Amino acid sequence: MNILVILVPVSLVLGGIWLGGFIWALKGDQFEDLEGDAQRILFDEADQPPEDTREG
Amino acid sequence: MTAACPACPPMPDTTGAAPEGGVQISLPTIHCAACMAGVERALSRVDGVISARVNLGLKRVRIETVPGLGAEPCLAAIRAAGYDALELDTDALGGEGDATGRSLLIAIGVAGFAMMNVMLLSVSVWSGATDATRDMFHWISAMIALPAVAYAGRPFFSSAWAALRAGRLNMEVPISLALILACGMSLYETLESGRHAYFDAALSLTFFLLIGRYLDHRTRIAARSAARELAALEPSRAERVTRGGTETVPVAQVQVGDLLHVPAGMRVPLDGVLIRGETTLDRGLVTGESQPMAAGPGDTLVAGEVNLSGAIKMRVTAVGDDTTLRRMAALVEVAETARNKYSGLADRAAAIYAPAVHLLALLAFLGWVWASGDLRLSLNIAIAVLIITCPCALGLAVPAVSTAASGRLFRRGVLLKNATALERLAEVDCVVFDKTGTLTDGRAIPQQGPDAAGMGVLKALALASHHPVARGLLAGLPDIVAADLTEVQEHRGDGVSATWQGRPVALGRGGWLGGTANPTLKIGDRLYPLQTGEQMRPGVAQAVAGLHAMGIDTLLLTGDTAHAADKIALAAGIAQAQADMRPEDKVRVLDGLRAQGRRALMVGDGLNDTPALASAFVSMAPASAMDAARVVSDMVLLNPDVSVLPEAVDLARRARKRIVQNFATAGLYNLVAVPLALAGFATPLMAALAMSTSSITVLLNALRMRT
Numbered sequence: 001m002n003i004l005v006i007l008v009p010v011s012l013v014l015g016g017i018w019l020g021g022f023i024w025a026l027k028g029d030q031f032e033d034l035e036g037d038a039q040r041i042l043f044d045e046a047d048q049p050p051e052d053t054r055e056g
Numbered sequence: 057m058t059a060a061c062p063a064c065p066p067m068p069d070t071t072g073a074a075p076e077g078g079v080q081i082s083l084p085t086i087h088c089a090a091c092m093a094g095v096e097r098a099l100s101r102v103d104g105v106i107s108a109r110v111n112l113g114l115k116r117v118r119i120e121t122v123p124g125l126g127a128e129p130c131l132a133a134i135r136a137a138g139y140d141a142l143e144l145d146t147d148a149l150g151g152e153g154d155a156t157g158r159s160l161l162i163a164i165g166v167a168g169f170a171m172m173n174v175m176l177l178s179v180s181v182w183s184g185a186t187d188a189t190r191d192m193f194h195w196i197s198a199m200i201a202l203p204a205v206a207y208a209g210r211p212f213f214s215s216a217w218a219a220l221r222a223g224r225l226n227m228e229v230p231i232s233l234a235l236i237l238a239c240g241m242s243l244y245e246t247l248e249s250g251r252h253a254y255f256d257a258a259l260s261l262t263f264f265l266l267i268g269r270y271l272d273h274r275t276r277i278a279a280r281s282a283a284r285e286l287a288a289l290e291p292s293r294a295e296r297v298t299r300g301g302t303e304t305v306p307v308a309q310v311q312v313g314d315l316l317h318v319p320a321g322m323r324v325p326l327d328g329v330l331i332r333g334e335t336t337l338d339r340g341l342v343t344g345e346s347q348p349m350a351a352g353p354g355d356t357l358v359a360g361e362v363n364l365s366g367a368i369k370m371r372v373t374a375v376g377d378d379t380t381l382r383r384m385a386a387l388v389e390v391a392e393t394a395r396n397k398y399s400g401l402a403d404r405a406a407a408i409y410a411p412a413v414h415l416l417a418l419l420a421f422l423g424w425v426w427a428s429g430d431l432r433l434s435l436n437i438a439i440a441v442l443i444i445t446c447p448c449a450l451g452l453a454v455p456a457v458s459t460a461a462s463g464r465l466f467r468r469g470v471l472l473k474n475a476t477a478l479e480r481l482a483e484v485d486c487v488v489f490d491k492t493g494t495l496t497d498g499r500a501i502p503q504q505g506p507d508a509a510g511m512g513v514l515k516a517l518a519l520a521s522h523h524p525v526a527r528g529l530l531a532g533l534p535d536i537v538a539a540d541l542t543e544v545q546e547h548r549g550d551g552v553s554a555t556w557q558g559r560p561v562a563l564g565r566g567g568w569l570g571g572t573a574n575p576t577l578k579i580g581d582r583l584y585p586l587q588t589g590e591q592m593r594p595g596v597a598q599a600v601a602g603l604h605a606m607g608i609d610t611l612l613l614t615g616d617t618a619h620a621a622d623k624i625a626l627a628a629g630i631a632q633a634q635a636d637m638r639p640e641d642k643v644r645v646l647d648g649l650r651a652q653g654r655r656a657l658m659v660g661d662g663l664n665d666t667p668a669l670a671s672a673f674v675s676m677a678p679a680s681a682m683d684a685a686r687v688v689s690d691m692v693l694l695n696p697d698v699s700v701l702p703e704a705v706d707l708a709r710r711a712r713k714r715i716v717q718n719f720a721t722a723g724l725y726n727l728v729a730v731p732l733a734l735a736g737f738a739t740p741l742m743a744a745l746a747m748s749t750s751s752i753t754v755l756l757n758a759l760r761m762r763t
Contacts (some may be wrong), residue, residue, distance in 0.1 A: 004189075008196060011176055019169040023162055036112030039089035 079119045079127045080144040081134065086115055091139065098137035102129050116144070154277055160270045163208040167263040170204030171256065175744075178256040182741045194246040194253045201255035202239060208262050209235050211269060227406040227451065230413050231265060234258075234442045241439045252436065257443050257743045264751040265451045272455035275462055275472075294325040297369060307375075314372045324361045326372050330354065333368035337361045401479055401715055402454040409450065417442045420734050433736070440738040444729045449722035449750040454715055456758030461711035464761065469694040470676075470704050477690035479715075480674040481708035483655045487603055487701070488646065488668075490660030491614035491624055494678065495596050495698070510584065512539035513556050514577050517563035520544045520552050551575065592627050595699025600629045602702030613637050613645060613668070642668035657705075659698065707761075714761060718754045725750040 025031065083095060092110040095117055099108035104125035110117045119130055127143045134141040177193040185193060212235065216228035235258050242253040295302045297315040307325050310316065318324055320335070330351055337351050338361065351357070357370055421438035425431065462472045472478055489495055516538040541554040541561070551564015562569055562578040566585070569578045577584040600610050610630045614621045618635035625633035634645065646668055649656045658665070658672030669675040670688040677689035693700070729746045732738055 004192075008177075011173055012200075015169045015173050019165055022165045026158060026161055026165075033111040033113045036092060036110060039092060039112060042089040043093050 079121055079125075079130055081117050081119065081127065081130060082142040082144050083110070083115050083117055083134070083139055084142065085140045086110065086112065094137050095134055095139055098133045099130060102133045105130065157270070157273055157277060160211065160266060160273060163211065164263065164266045164270060166204055167208040167259060167266055170200050170208075171259040171263050173200050174256045174259055178740065178744070181253075182739075190251075191246070191249050194242075194255075197253060197255040198243055198246050201259055202243070205235055205239055205258055205262055208266060212262075212265065225410050227402070227410060230410050230442070230445075231261070231451070233414075234439075235261065237439050238443050241435065245436075252740050254439070254443055254740050254743060257740060257747060260744060260747055261443070264449075264747070267755075268451040268455045271452075271459045275455065275459050295319070310372055310375055312372055312375055316370050316372060317367065318363045318370060319367050320363055320365055322363055324357045324359055324363060324370070326359050327374040327378075328357050328370040328372045330357055331369050331371050333366050335366035335368050336364045338364050401712070401719075402450075405450060405719060413442065413445045416445065416730070416734075423734075424736070437733065437736050437738070440743065441730065441733045443743050444733045444738060444746055445726055449718065449725065449747075449754040452751055452754050452758075453718035453722060456755050457711050457714045457718065457761060460758050460761035461707055461714075465704055465707060468700050468703060469697070470700060471692040471694055472690070473692060474690040477674060478708050478711055480655070480690070481657065481705060482712035484608060484657040484674060484705055484708075485655050486609040486611060486649065487657045487659065488611045488613055488649075488672065489628075489630065489698075490642075490658075490665045490668075491612060491621060494659050494661050495612070495624055495628060496592050508536070509539065510577070510579055511536055513541070513561050513579055514563065514586075515539070516541045516556075517552050517554060517561065517577070520554065592624060593698065595697045596628045599699045599701045602699075603705070604629070606702060606705060608705065611645075613642050639665070639667050643671050646671050659693075659701075711761060714757060718757055721753050721757065722750050 030037075083091075086092065086095065092112055095110050096108050099105050099117070099119060104122045106120040106122065108117055108119045108130075117134075121130075131141045131143060174197045177197050181190050181193050209232070212228045212231045215226065216232035219226040219229060238254040238258040238261075242255050242258070245251070245253050293304050294307050294310050295317040296305050296310060297317050302317050310326060315331075316325065316328065324337075330353055332353060334350075334352050337349050337357070351368075417438045420441045421434050424434035424437050428434065458478050461478055465472060465478075515536060519538055520541070539556055541556050544552065544554040550568040551562055553560065553562040553564075555561070556579070559580045560578075561580075564575060566576045569576045569583060571578075571583040571585060575586050577586055603610055610628075610632070612621060612625045612628075612630045612633040614624075614633070614635055615637055618633075621633040621635035625631075634641075637645070642665065646656055646658065650671075650673065655673040658669050658675045659677070660669055660675075661678050665677075666688055669677060674691070675689045676691040676693055678693045679695075691704075725746050729738070729742065732742065
């Protein structure tokens, strides 16, 4: 049963990574335009992420 | 176990606030990557544009510009690239960063994370972990669950607290109570090394209910932002005459006594008096009259009328809340409050459910205390009852269905503005139509037949006549020079005659000129039948037939003449038509229907329909309608085609059926689980199973609406 000492934290850390990633993506406006972002990969020229275009 | 895929975040519909000094443009026709690239490329070539990013989901582009650059060059560039572009009033759109939606999503994420981990630990407890291992797992669960519930459960706690403070019970009260009791009891059991801890139940309850919450929120926010977008479509500006010329200013800055210039084709921005110029006015949106009216110096102008033919100057007599438009809107508010009392299925279910659940739990507690005398056991059982009956599926039953149904209606061009509109639409048993602007296009149509010289004659004759029909004809004529006429004479009730280049010409009643069409143009001996005014919109007859097939009655109410009303009613297949109706008369008819127990759907667009729209059981206005009419309507028809009506009603009825089914499903699970809980056989495993399976069944059933 000593394996639990490793397994429980591992499961918590994995879940925590997922949660952190989700909140990070949410705050970074990545869910703003799901449909549009899906289509953008079809652009011939490289698309610039919103942050870069904003700076000009 | 809980296979509800907590790692799949639901699709958010958030819209960030516009950058300052930016421009937002609506792009109704874009649909693919090529459109996005085309628009962005076109905009990048405009001087002064710093950046532009298209949002395909919202069909909107947000442009950051150097200060002082207006929307016009951007609009021109997009139109030149071949896409429709409409400027949006950034002020009217407001700062709509959806903070609530975002915090709900984060709460869902937190609840999902905690649920996954606690479930992992619970599975080992259920499969037989005992003694120290079980205690340790319970302790770890408690450490994850307590902060997670405290954080993610806030929307429920605050709502329940607000309701309790106001002395009411709502759905959130039993939810909060179940959450707090489940956590409290589980903590106590953990301290006492007990067998059953309900941490996983408390978390999955939070998780599923938050999903319901979020779906509900998303439906509301989508409707609200679309309604705002409609309001923002026509930025209200006015051209103020100053000493140096004219300047364009927002309507809000215009003051009483200002002089405004209203070019042909523009809407009159405020109430006022015409002081210079001759024109025809389309009052259709304000009064419902289909014929354009002539206006000259001294005539009163009402905001919302469209100046059709000539440039005019007006002196403003009323601004802001004093305008006719606003006063009409104030009248409407009174009628609206009555309708807002409609309580949806969810509210009605909650009103029965919440007290019943509390009573059941209390009875279980008292019963077990009386039977066994063991307080701890009795409390355990009471809490198990509370958890199992907790309206988890109930919280999902309505929002999941209405999200799916309103998404489908939106794709068909019907926008739901009111949360209970869908449920009310399902109960409709008669449809009341307005004529002008709803079933017909009231605008004059261009003439064919006479050659260019003949058109000049027609214009001259029409100008000479004072008859409304002539004014209608005039509005439909292209911008041409009127012919020189002599010996102009108006024959009352018949028409106008004159002499043109030595030939007799006339415009008037067909019978008077020896023709059949009304009106007829006569040049020399030749007769030209002319087209007037109204044309029925496509799909009307089809819509009416579809509604009749569903057992829904139709009725036509119009401010127009009986002749015009009968003609359209016959063509559309509407059995009953009432003409010469003033706004009050329409309200009276609708009140009469209500008194008979009928549930009427009112479809109308004019300002004169606004009180009727507000007093109808449920109402719908085309997107082309007056602001006031759109504001009071429960639904907005995005394209002017009413043929979608039968489908919309059918969809609403199916959605309602689906909601009832969902309630029944949730009830069935309770029916099985509650007796077990009452008998004391409920375990955390059972609670988790019942909760997850009923929630997933309800969600899947709702998703069937999408296809």
